[in-house]
Amino acid sequence: xxxxxxxxxxxxxxxxxxxxxxxxxxxxxxxxxxxxxxxxxxxxxxxxxxxxxxxxxxxxxxxxxxxxxxxxxxxxxxxxxxxxxxxxxxxxxxxxxxxxxxxxxxxxxxxxxxxxxxxxxxxxxxxxxxxxxxxxxxxxxxxxxxxxxxxxxxxxxxxxx
Numbered sequence: 035x036x037x038x039x040x041x042x043x044x045x046x047x048x049x050x051x052x053x054x055x056x057x058x059x060x061x062x063x064x065x066x067x068x069x070x071x072x073x074x075x076x077x078x079x080x081x082x083x084x085x086x087x088x089x090x091x092x093x094x095x096x097x098x099x100x101x102x103x104x105x106x107x108x109x110x111x112x113x114x115x116x117x118x119x120x121x122x123x124x125x126x127x128x129x130x131x132x133x134x135x136x137x138x139x140x141x142x143x144x145x146x147x148x149x150x151x152x153x154x155x156x157x158x159x160x161x162x163x164x165x166x167x168x169x170x171x172x173x174x175x176x177x178x179x180x181x182x183x184x185x186x187x188x189x190x191x192x193x194x195x
Contacts, residue, residue, distance in 0.1 A: 038144050038159050038174040045072075045163045046141040050109065050131035053118035061107060061131045063163070071104040071170075071194050072163040073187060075128075076144045076156040078178045080112045080120035088158070088181055093127040095184075102191035104162075109133050111155050144174055158182065162190045170194060 039045070049062045066072050075092065077085045089108055092099075099106050108130045110117065117130040139145050139156045146157040160182040162171035171190040173182050 038157075038172045039142050039161070039169055041169050041172055043169045045074075045161065045167050045169050046138070047167075048131075048133075048138045048141070050133055050138060051114045052129050052131050053114040054129075058114060061129055063167075066105050066165075067167045068165055071102070071165060071191055072161075073099060073104050073106045073191070074142075074159075074161040074163065075106065075108045075182075076139060076142065076159040076161075077108060077110050078146060078149055078155040078158060080110060080116050080130075084158075084179055084181070085110070086120075086124055089121075089126045089128065089130075090124055091181075092184070093125065096127055098188060099191070102188060103194075104191050107131055109138060109156060111136055111139065146178060149178065160184075160187055162187055162194075164194050 047064045049060050052061045106128045108128055111133050114132040144157040144159040146155050149155045157174050158178050159174040161169050164170050
């Protein structure tokens with residue numbers, strides 16, 4: 035059974051490193067609470083075909099998320115330096131956060147054990163978190179090759195004020 039934190043659960047706060055325009059910076063879930071909804075996209079690894087398809091697709095439709103008052107953040111176990119090179123190369127415009135120590139993927143219960151027998155990564159999963167920090171939608175895909183239901187993500191966002 036594939037499990038991730040369930041809707042109605044308070045989203046675990048986190049502080050992760052990201053490579054911003056000014057260099058390394060922190061991304062904190064708590065900075066968005068009370069202001070906007072948050073979509074967390076957990077993805078296994080940068081530079082892989084399905085992850086590139088997913089993050090490029092979300093980047094190309096980022097205005098639809100902004101129109102729903104949502105901040106989209108991608109999270110993987112890659113270093114922020116690798117994420118930055120990948121984002122630049124692929125024109126990924128959403129912030130990417132590094133969970134190198136794998137604490138956040140454990141907190142959200144989206145650890146994919148032994149991906150390709152090389153180690154634990156994030157499973158492919160999505161969470162919609164409202165302004166109060168409550169998870170309103172969660173989905174972990176059956177395999178890393180499957181994409182989340184982004185239509186459902188936008189439907190849930192449309193119901194949030």
